Amino acid sequence: MTPTLLGRIQSRTFVVCTAALLWTLLLTPLLPMGFMPLSDAYRATLTALFLVLLLGIVLWEPLYHFLQQFRWEKDWPAMFTLIEGVPEGWLVYLVLTGILGLDVPVGSYVLHFATAWLIVFGCLHGPMRVLFLRWRFRGGRVI
Amino acid sequence: MGYPFSALSPPRGQGDLTPELVNTSVWTEGMLTDAGIPIVDVPFVSIGGGMGSFAMVDCLRIAGVPASNIRVLTTLDYPWENYEYLTGVAQLPPEYRIRSDASSTPDNIWGFPSYAVRSAFSARTVRGFVAPLWNVLTENVLTDYWTPLAGQVFASLHREADRIGYWETIAKGQARMVRRRAGGGYFSILTPHLGATRRVAYRSGYVHLAVGYPRIRFLPDLRRFRERYGDKYHFVNSYEPHEHVYTELRNSPGTVLVRGGGITASAILHRLINDRDAHGARTRILHLMRTYVESPRGDSPFMRRPGRDGWAHQGFNWPKASWGGQLKVRLERSEGEQRRELWETLKGTTTPRRKGWQQQLRRGRAEGFYRSLPGEIGHVEPGPDDTLVVFVQTPGSSEVQLLNVDFIIDSTGLVGDVMKHRVLADLVRHSGLDRNLLGRLEVTPSFEVTSCRNGSGRMYAAGAATEGAYYAPADSLLGLQYAALRVCDDLARMGVCQRIGNRRSVSQWWKWARNVAP
Numbered sequence: 126m127t128p129t130l131l132g133r134i135q136s137r138t139f140v141v142c143t144a145a146l147l148w149t150l151l152l153t154p155l156l157p158m159g160f161m162p163l164s165d166a167y168r169a170t171l172t173a174l175f176l177v178l179l180l181g182i183v184l185w186e187p188l189y190h191f192l193q194q195f196r197w198e199k200d201w202p203a204m205f206t207l208i209e210g211v212p213e214g215w216l217v218y219l220v221l222t223g224i225l226g227l228d229v230p231v232g233s234y235v236l237h238f239a240t241a242w243l244i245v246f247g248c249l250h251g252p253m254r255v256l257f258l259r260w261r262f263r264g265g266r267v268i
Numbered sequence: 269m270g271y272p273f274s275a276l277s278p279p280r281g282q283g284d285l286t287p288e289l290v291n292t293s294v295w296t297e298g299m300l301t302d303a304g305i306p307i308v309d310v311p312f313v314s315i316g317g318g319m320g321s322f323a324m325v326d327c328l329r330i331a332g333v334p335a336s337n338i339r340v341l342t343t344l345d346y347p348w349e350n351y352e353y354l355t356g357v358a359q360l361p362p363e364y365r366i367r368s369d370a371s372s373t374p375d376n377i378w379g380f381p382s383y384a385v386r387s388a389f390s391a392r393t394v395r396g397f398v399a400p401l402w403n404v405l406t407e408n409v410l411t412d413y414w415t416p417l418a419g420q421v422f423a424s425l426h427r428e429a430d431r432i433g434y435w436e437t438i439a440k441g442q443a444r445m446v447r448r449r450a451g452g453g454y455f456s457i458l459t460p461h462l463g464a465t466r467r468v469a470y471r472s473g474y475v476h477l478a479v480g481y482p483r484i485r486f487l488p489d490l491r492r493f494r495e496r497y498g499d500k501y502h503f504v505n506s507y508e509p510h511e512h513v514y515t516e517l518r519n520s521p522g523t524v525l526v527r528g529g530g531i532t533a534s535a536i537l538h539r540l541i542n543d544r545d546a547h548g549a550r551t552r553i554l555h556l557m558r559t560y561v562e563s564p565r566g567d568s569p570f571m572r573r574p575g576r577d578g579w580a581h582q583g584f585n586w587p588k589a590s591w592g593g594q595l596k597v598r599l600e601r602s603e604g605e606q607r608r609e610l611w612e613t614l615k616g617t618t619t620p621r622r623k624g625w626q627q628q629l630r631r632g633r634a635e636g637f638y639r640s641l642p643g644e645i646g647h648v649e650p651g652p653d654d655t656l657v658v659f660v661q662t663p664g665s666s667e668v669q670l671l672n673v674d675f676i677i678d679s680t681g682l683v684g685d686v687m688k689h690r691v692l693a694d695l696v697r698h699s700g701l702d703r704n705l706l707g708r709l710e711v712t713p714s715f716e717v718t719s720c721r722n723g724s725g726r727m728y729a730a731g732a733a734t735e736g737a738y739y740a741p742a743d744s745l746l747g748l749q750y751a752a753l754r755v756c757d758d759l760a761r762m763g764v765c766q767r768i769g770n771r772r773s774v775s776q777w778w779k780w781a782r783n784v785a786p
Contacts, residue, residue, distance in 0.1 A: 127593030
């Protein structure tokens, strides 16, 4: 899929709010969060997920779209999508711990973020095409 | 689609076209009956029978249309016959990789699983499993694009043709013309290979034109040479069978001139160098390119196509975002002069930058057996000892360079001129078919030929004939699927078939996965 800006935003929103959310709900109780109450653990993981969505829409996707303009093919190789997880994960962690002051163990955070990212990546490179037949011809727009 | 599939009244005449029919633009049933041409009712007719027709039938079947409601008028035995021939003679036989994306899967409208994933899961070794997945993950960054073997594509098409009952839809013969029917719809005339009458008229509400390229492009210099000297042996087009050139060059050292800067030229150079490496051929290669690209081209840093050593580089026939990204959206929304400018920017002869090819050419330059040069062939004459003398005009100068070679392989493409195709030319003359800015068929973004609308009848087109309209990669495997999907959506809006929505898409994909009929 070669994304448009609107397609990027819609695809991110859809996959984060479905597959990544479901994964987060299932994984959170199993994360090694020490003696943290489950409600606090959910607060941390769901806030992280929300930040992935929010920062993605206002910051990352417009930036990726801008960088894409320098590519003749106006494409966005699969590898880029995978690598995006590194700066995005780092920024979300900084916001979670630095600005929001949440106490999040690094190991648990990395485990949650990395697995959720891989699930998002997997969905974008397969199942989305089956669920939304026209998605890949519309730059990633769902609606 | 509610028409029964049946032959109507028995014919009275000889069953051939009459002057009255040929000269009349709108036909009635009576005219055909008087001529003795039997009429067959079928709701949807596709003319061509190649990859465009196949994509259309596949999509219609997935949208719930029975195979009995579709007829494909074709001379081909199977949809990929022509494609297989052209890729084969152009040195991309079944065991070679074609220039097509991993998720461009003509047997699977969803593009999932891609050919790369299928290759991985059919591998018998760990390396065989990991290699294609690693390649698609890192393609166009660390590795070349992963592209499927031609043979893998053909095998998958065969499976899908069996699954959807494609073979039932074939009506074998030469499509001769399509005329408007008085009262709506169309008559498509077929000259059947076998049959009681010379012609058969298919009466349908919907006609789909997927006729492909009318013929191979023989440039004037080649035509003149052949007319004057009658020699088809030494100066060949890459889309003609020309295995003798490689055989001769393996048997005795010689010089070959390859003309063109596209994928076919790349494949031919690859073959020639492989023959040197594997069979000890001592071929010297001269490579002539009309547009010699020495560096990336484009005024804007946002629209600059990579290029080097004469070649313009691009992964596929069109920039990748032309299929479904921002370039596709931009073209679809542009009109008039803006559309023309965008077409001019996007089109052009290109070849993928494959590491293996680059290495071969670098070695060729270093060892002196490969040399590329800018220029155009002025004319060609026979030289001494069965050689050819080529008069090459260098761009931007009046200087004429003389080259002495044993063979010329011309790989400059195929003819897309609408008027060179009998059915399309007839539509221009009799049905007011509109031409677009490139002189081909003007179609809407839904691929409808609105100029040929007739009552409730609709005509659609796909493939090379529509270049210049709203979708650049119309003549590509994925582009043909896109066109088919747009046509299906248009038909669904009219209640002709079902729309492939989310639920239908998932359930039909599941049928595909289990190899169950739609």
